[in-house]
Amino acid sequence: MSQASQAKAMQDYFQSLLNDVDTSEVKSDPSETPMAIQPARMAIPEPELPVAEPTVVTQERTLQLNQLLSTVSNVVEAPEEPTVIVVPAEVESVQPESVWQNISPEKEFPALFFTVSGITFAVPLTDLGGIHQLQKVTPLFGKPEWFSGVMTHRDTQLNVVDSTRWFMPEQQNSEDYQYLVMLGESQWGIECHTLIGTETLRYEQIKWRDKPGKRPWLAGMVKEKRCALLHVQELLTLLQQGVNIDGQ
Template sequence: MSGNPFANEDVMEDYMSALLTDETIVDDVKRQSVEQLFKTEPVPRTEPFIQPAAEPVETTPVIAKVLEPQVEKRLVAVNTPSKVVKPIIPEGEFQVLLFEVAGMTLAVPLTELGGIHQIESVNPLFGKPAWFKGVLLHRDEKYNVVDTAKWIMPEKSSDKLAGTTEYKYLIVLGESGWGLGCEKLVATETLTPDEVKWRNVEGSRSWLSGMIKKKMCALMNVKQLINMLKQGLSSND
């Protein structure tokens, strides 16, 4: 945990503000450049036009065929998310595990919990995202360790906590081989569906099933979280 509680309060403000805002982030630069491309008109010809002897070349259709598919593909690659794995909303009471990372409390359903292991040493790997902490060897198993603070928080918030998070436990996500770094195990809690503010996971932050009202903490959509980690995506992708 950080030795500066005031710094953590600032980080938590950023974190809660981000989670409670459902606005989609738009890359204005890319959007404007695409709009400009479609608005651009061809420059009028000044030299005399000479009809070639061979078959005329249809230049305008060729330009359309080359440019438009390229622009469309680039937009799809940036803005189209993969298929979202929706959480199943329980019909009755269900239990969750509450744990802390960098001063924030997170929750995972116990039915999606693959185990909890102590973190003694993690073997780093090169060429991985900044939030990939490394590999934990536990008996005959290998687990991919996620730097939870870096994965969930905006970059400006995680930078404030760089070097201050001390992960003691690994929260294993189902049978995926992925686990979240955890600083403190809080407790297990029994909830009813009405105690969660469920959200539309097809929007932004599809890893977030909802907010537990009385705890003001995030309930994680574990299956979608695993889906994103396997693709190398961060929380805002």
């Protein structure tokens, strides 16, 4: 791939990622606000309960309540009559939703940079499980197109992902992959063409995301290098579910 083609591919892909990150879901730089930046958590809504109108207790009302209590007491004492608890229809329990949470690195953290079909990606070294020279990959029947197959390494079967097909389903890889970048402590690895190297990033160099949007695997964008910083745990979740960037 020529340098001009690589540059255009990087620009187009970077722009598509930015289109998915609106300003409402991206944290500001520390230099733009006096408050410390921390990864945000999605608030869980509290159910709104109906507010009852105050009741004026009169002598007649007191008599009615005493009669009602007497009736309830008789029901409790009779074992053959089960007590039924009725929940008002307008009061519904709210189940907590799963909350997307961004990664929380230190103010400075090292990251590995690598390329896939001319696009640069970065992964924090704390989430890097290792790097292997790509060897023979055995395809498996009935798997998605982005699943290249399995590679044996020290008697361990590693799941190999065709990164071009996963990140850019509309494209096809035209060059041989050279390396397998392992994700965390899992047996999943993503293929890449070149390794750029490691570099220490500062927190303010990242355009962090506050919400998952359509790209939960995207932790943020490295501003100066114009590349995607991977959210490895979310990426693994999608791989284990058998879906790619488009949910396929």
